[in-house]
Amino acid sequence: MTVHDLPSINAALNATAAVLLIWGYMLIRRKRIQTHRKVMLAAFATSSLFLICYIVYHAQVGSVHFPKTGAIRTVYFTILITHTTLALTVPVLAIITLRRGLTGRFDKHRQIARWTLPIWLYVSITGVVVYLMLYHM
Numbered sequence: 703m704t705v706h707d708l709p710s711i712n713a714a715l716n717a718t719a720a721v722l723l724i725w726g727y728m729l730i731r732r733k734r735i736q737t738h739r740k741v742m743l744a745a746f747a748t749s750s751l752f753l754i755c756y757i758v759y760h761a762q763v764g765s766v767h768f769p770k771t772g773a774i775r776t777v778y779f780t781i782l783i784t785h786t787t788l789a790l791t792v793p794v795l796a797i798i799t800l801r802r803g804l805t806g807r808f809d810k811h812r813q814i815a816r817w818t819l820p821i822w823l824y825v826s827i828t829g830v831v832v833y834l835m836l837y838h839m
Contacts, residue, residue, distance in 0.1 A: 708759035709837055715752035716829035719745050723823050739803065746796055749826070753793070768836060778835050785828040792822050 722745035729738035768778050795818040802811035 705759060705762045708755050709833055712752055712755050712759065713830050713833035715748055715755065716826045716833070719748045719752065720823055720826035720830070722748060723819060723826065727819060742800065742803070745822075746800055749792070749796065749822070752829075766836060770839060774835075774839070778832075781828050781835070782832055785825060785832055788821050789825045789829075792818075792825050796822060 722741055726738050726741040726745060729735075729741055768775060768782075770778065795814065799811060799814050799818040802808075802814065
């Protein structure tokens with residue numbers, strides 16, 4: 703494995719996090735609390751590993767420029783800007799949400815999870831979209 707394999711690994715980690723988030727949501731809706739807890743911890747671990755790989759990659763390679771022009775460039779940057787802006791909030795939101803759930807403050811956990819889940823899910827999915835647009839278009 704080289705540093706140039708990291709974008710693909712990062713996309714796989716983002717996709718895995720998205721699947722885990724959806725699964726975790728389905729579990730809690732079915733009142734499967736212990737399994738929900740394990741799945742959400744796995745989602746957090748997966749996203750944390752993504753962040754480490756992302757930092758390592760960009761520390762080595764720097765920024766990667768989108769080479770396309772025209773309307774697709776506007777689409778790419780619209781997705782990238784919303785992705786990046788919301789991605790900045792995910793670590794804080796995820797930590798607060800997990801902490802409240804793990805400490806049994808379920809009313810507060812639910813309040814913030816209503817915001818954390820859609821933002822985290824959007825960031826995970828658009829991370830894969832950005833990867834596909836940047837490396838496979």
